[in-house]
Amino acid sequence: MESTKPIRCAICANLGLKQCQACQKIFYCSIEHQKEDWKRHRAECSPFILRSNDELGRHFVAARKIRAGSIILDEYPLIFGPRWSSIGQTSKNYEYCLSCCKPLLDKRNICQKCTWPLFCSISCTKTQAHAENECRLFVKKKVKYRPIVLPSPALYRGIIILRALLTKPTRSNSNQSESSVWKLITNLQYERSDKSTNGSQLDNQLINQFRSYFKLKNLLDNENEWTQVSGAIDVNAFSLERVENEGEEASEVTALFDKASLFAHSCIPNCTWGIGYSPKFSMRIRTSQAIEKGEILTVSYNPNWGYFGNLKRMKMIGDTGGFRCNCRRCADPTELNTFMSSLTCPLPNCTGNFVPPVNSSTEKFPIWTCSNNPCQCIVCPETELLQLTENVEQEWNEIISNFKFLPVSVSVQLMGKFISSHSGTMLHRHHWLIQQASRTLVRTVGNHIKELSAHHLIDFITQCRYLLEIANILNPGISLERALMQLYLSRALFLQYKSKHESMLHQNHGDTSQKIVQILDEIRYFQQESFLYWRNDIQSKSLQEPMGFEAQQLNGEIIMVLSEYEHLINNTNAATINC
Numbered sequence: 001m002e003s004t005k006p007i008r009c010a011i012c013a014n015l016g017l018k019q020c021q022a023c024q025k026i027f028y029c030s031i032e033h034q035k036e037d038w039k040r041h042r043a044e045c046s047p048f049i050l051r052s053n054d055e056l057g058r059h060f061v062a063a064r065k066i067r068a069g070s071i072i073l074d075e076y077p078l079i080f081g082p083r084w085s086s087i088g089q090t091s092k093n094y095e096y097c098l099s100c101c102k103p104l105l106d107k108r109n110i111c112q113k114c115t116w117p118l119f120c121s122i123s124c125t126k127t128q129a130h131a132e133n134e135c136r137l138f139v140k141k142k143v144k145y146r147p148i149v150l151p152s153p154a155l156y157r158g159i160i161i162l163r164a165l166l167t168k169p170t171r172s173n174s175n176q177s178e179s180s181v182w183k184l185i186t187n188l189q190y191e192r193s194d195k196s197t198n199g200s201q202l203d204n205q206l207i208n209q210f211r212s213y214f215k216l217k218n219l220l221d222n223e224n225e226w227t228q229v230s231g232a233i234d235v236n237a238f239s240l241e242r243v244e245n246e247g248e249e250a251s252e253v254t255a256l257f258d259k260a261s262l263f264a265h266s267c268i269p270n271c272t273w274g275i276g277y278s279p280k281f282s283m284r285i286r287t288s289q290a291i292e293k294g295e296i297l298t299v300s301y302n303p304n305w306g307y308f309g310n311l312k313r314m315k316m317i318g319d320t321g322g323f324r325c326n327c328r329r330c331a332d333p334t335e336l337n338t339f340m341s342s343l344t345c346p347l348p349n350c351t352g353n354f355v356p357p358v359n360s361s362t363e364k365f366p367i368w369t370c371s372n373n374p375c376q377c378i379v380c381p382e383t384e385l386l387q388l389t390e391n392v393e394q395e396w397n398e399i400i401s402n403f404k405f406l407p408v409s410v411s412v413q414l415m416g417k418f419i420s421s422h423s424g425t426m427l428h429r430h431h432w433l434i435q436q437a438s439r440t441l442v443r444t445v446g447n448h449i450k451e452l453s454a455h456h457l458i459d460f461i462t463q464c465r466y467l468l469e470i471a472n473i474l475n476p477g478i479s480l481e482r483a484l485m486q487l488y489l490s491r492a493l494f495l496q497y498k499s500k501h502e503s504m505l506h507q508n509h510g511d512t513s514q515k516i517v518q519i520l521d522e523i524r525y526f527q528q529e530s531f532l533y534w535r536n537d538i539q540s541k542s543l544q545e546p547m548g549f550e551a552q553q554l555n556g557e558i559i560m561v562l563s564e565y566e567h568l569i570n571n572t573n574a575a576t577i578n579c
Helices: 031-041 122-126 128-141 152-165 176-186 198-213 223-236 303-307 310-321 382-401 408-422 432-451 454-474 480-505 512-534 549-578
Strands: 048-053 057-062 071-075 079-082 238-242 251-256 271-275 283-287 353-355 367-370
Touching (some): 128 152, 223 251, 382 408, 432 480
């Protein structure tokens, strides 16, 4: 019988009976030695622990208190490929680079080994994702580009699955790292909770096409493995579309991660995620709020879901995510009193709003009621209210469909008219369609605020404050939505300040300087809050940059406003002394 070595204290090597509850990998003889070693051990200690329950399955909880803005995970993908969500679900039929995942508008650039198309740089042919996976296989099997039987969406869906299958250990390939990747992939959940068959039907067709064209009968002899990998990607992968360099097409990548896939979903998450630039596509997860020990760590699997009201968002989550969300936002028909799906009550003198029932999607004849308890209005069937909403949504979609063909001034005018026509008249002022129009207006004008008149600058500031008010509830803490609005506000308010600065100083009121200081204080607050998000945002910076473009620009603006602030304070103090 083998003897078991005693576990030793990391400080004194005495018998270690106390285990670190966070990482559960290190032991101590006493609490004193654990505290003494914390400064060193903290850097290697995991801030989260794996737990499991019937509702969420495997998920992470905080192993200790975590400060807002903490980086709690950096990891590289197990596999990645051209964006999964744009494959089979949209009409896009692009050719994609197999390394950087950018659409190929020029097919003259090909891999010199396998002749498959790559992007403009020769470096794409050398990245491990392509060179050490399907490239070798295509050369060995003499697979030429391009299989006519496969449209682009199906082709690239199959390529990602193929990359996963190529990590499977074989007799001729017993590479330990590849074997461990395959184990991690097959250990992920791969069944959608809604039992959807859309993906499996497509995969049944794909596997036969790949077997014949790619000559992979041996690799694809087990249909269950193909289905399992496809399911694991459907359930766990993260997708991103992002322009890395100005003037280039956006990378459209889907990546599968080991630990990131175990974060639970919430429509009001306490963490944010980002994927770095090609070719590494590394994942970073940061806390957006302070998190208590034992609290479940959550992200939004698709941040765009959060832009929609409960009814539409929950349908999108079910259709594309394959599960039902039960977060506190989804469980509240008022969505934490933001009323993003609500319509105004039609009765005169009633300030209430029609809200959907909690289980609208499961009720046979769902009825909406007024949120104003004393209101005696007649309850309304959901079908009638949804028809009203669909009419407004159709109007919005028509505006968006022509958006890129119109001058900025015309687009802004149309969005402003849409907001004034529907906000508070039929739709609640926080309705997701009103927010969509406001958000589109802000982002359109955001890069042209120096061209705005004083009147339009005030309107822009009003829209930013409106969106920030909602983001403070639905995207609290260090989040992209808040950071964007705070960034726009800081710039718009500083422009407004500069235009009024001289006239305010010449008013000779005793409280003029104090008012100016208050304006600069608010600008500095928005800058600093926004910078908390951008400074460690892996998604907006290249691999060579210490900070992304937004963070660099904002850092310069912070210095400029600080200089203005200090100059004003010094002048105020000097004037006080002279008096």
